[in-house]
Amino acid sequence: MKFFRSLLLGVLALSPILSHAQAKKLAENPYILFTGLVLTADDSLRALPYVAIKNNRRGLIGYTNEVGHFDVVVKKGDTIWFTQAEKISEWHVIPDTLTANKYHVIKLMAQDTIDLPVIFIRALPLKTMFDHDFVNADIADDMETRANKNMESEVLKENMKLKPADAKESQQLLAQTRANQLYYYKQAPPQNYLSPLVWAQFIEAWKRGDFKKKNKK
Numbered sequence: 001m002k003f004f005r006s007l008l009l010g011v012l013a014l015s016p017i018l019s020h021a022q023a024k025k026l027a028e029n030p031y032i033l034f035t036g037l038v039l040t041a042d043d044s045l046r047a048l049p050y051v052a053i054k055n056n057r058r059g060l061i062g063y064t065n066e067v068g069h070f071d072v073v074v075k076k077g078d079t080i081w082f083t084q085a086e087k088i089s090e091w092h093v094i095p096d097t098l099t100a101n102k103y104h105v106i107k108l109m110a111q112d113t114i115d116l117p118v119i120f121i122r123a124l125p126l127k128t129m130f131d132h133d134f135v136n137a138d139i140a141d142d143m144e145t146r147a148n149k150n151m152e153s154e155v156l157k158e159n160m161k162l163k164p165a166d167a168k169e170s171q172q173l174l175a176q177t178r179a180n181q182l183y184y185y186k187q188a189p190p191q192n193y194l195s196p197l198v199w200a201q202f203i204e205a206w207k208r209g210d211f212k213k214k215n216k217k
Helices: 002-028 127-135 141-150 153-162 167-183 196-208
Strands: 031-040 052-055 059-063 069-075 079-083 090-093 102-109
Touching: 052 069, 059 069, 090 102, 141 153
Parallel strands: 031 102
Antiparallel strands: 031 069, 052 059, 052 079, 079 090
C-alpha cells in the first residue's frame, strides 16, 4: 500500500514538469493544424463549399468540403486568404503566440456585388434572316482594316514564326525525322555541298551578285 502511495505521489509531482515540457515543445513547433467552417454572412449562415484557401507563402493549400469545413497545416504568423467567385475575399492571421497544436475559426463571407452591362439577345425566327443580317452586317472601318492587315502574307509569315507548333505539326515533324533516320540507317546521309545542282544554284547566285554587300541608304 505504501508503495502505491509513493508511486502516486511521484506521478503527481512529475505531472507539472511533464506538462511544462510538453507545452514548451508545442510552443517551439511552428506548425499547427488550422481548421474551421466557412459560412455565408447573411442570416441563413449557409455552408460554402469549394472555397479556395491560400497561404501568403505557399499559395493554394486547400479547399473547403461540401459542408464548408476545412483543415490545413499552416505556420504560426501566416496570413490565410479565403476566396470564391461572387464572394468578398476574407483573410485571417494565425497568431504567433499559440501554444496548442490546433486552431479553429469560423469565417463569414459576404456576397460581392458585380455590375454587368445589359445585353439584349434577340432570336431570329428564320435562318434566311440570319444569313441576310450576317452578310450585311455593319462592320466598322477600323475593324475591317485591321482584319485585312492581319491577312497579309508577310504578317501571316511573322505570326507563324512566333506561334509554337501544335500537337499535329510536332507529331508530323517527329515522324519525318524518324523516317529520314531509318532511310539512311548505317550509311552517311547525302551532303548538299557535293550536289551539282546546289553548286549550279550557287554559281548563278554569285553571278547575279546576291552575295554583294548592299550599300545602306
